[in-house]
Amino acid sequence: MLANSPQRIGEKLKVTIACNHATPPEIKVPEVFEQALKKDKEAKVVYEQLAPYLRKEINRYLSGLKTQESISKNTIRAINFLKGKERFIGRDKP
Numbered sequence: 001m002l003a004n005s006p007q008r009i010g011e012k013l014k015v016t017i018a019c020n021h022a023t024p025p026e027i028k029v030p031e032v033f034e035q036a037l038k039k040d041k042e043a044k045v046v047y048e049q050l051a052p053y054l055r056k057e058i059n060r061y062l063s064g065l066k067t068q069e070s071i072s073k074n075t076i077r078a079i080n081f082l083k084g085k086e087r088f089i090g091r092d093k094p
Contacts, residue, residue, distance in 0.1 A: 029059055033062050042082075043079045047082050058078055058089060081093065081094070
């Protein structure tokens with residue numbers, strides 16, 4: 001809640017939004033997933049052709065996992081997703 005909001009009706013603000021189109025966002029690949037991509041050339045080619053937002057989504061999901069078991073299981077699912085064999089992160093094959 002904004003303090004003294006009834007007295008501030010009609011107040012004007014100046015807002016500036018800037019976007020840096022020169023450098024794409026850096027995408028951190030989890031180490032286990034990176035090693036799996038090195039072993040599977042077919043999946044790596046598909047991964048490299050994905051849009052940056054989708055690579056980021058995959059990496060963010062894998063980075064947020066806690067147990068080694070879930071990391072291993074979901075790394076395999078991600079590789080299979082890239083190869084068009086199963087769904088992952090709520091998506092069909094790329």
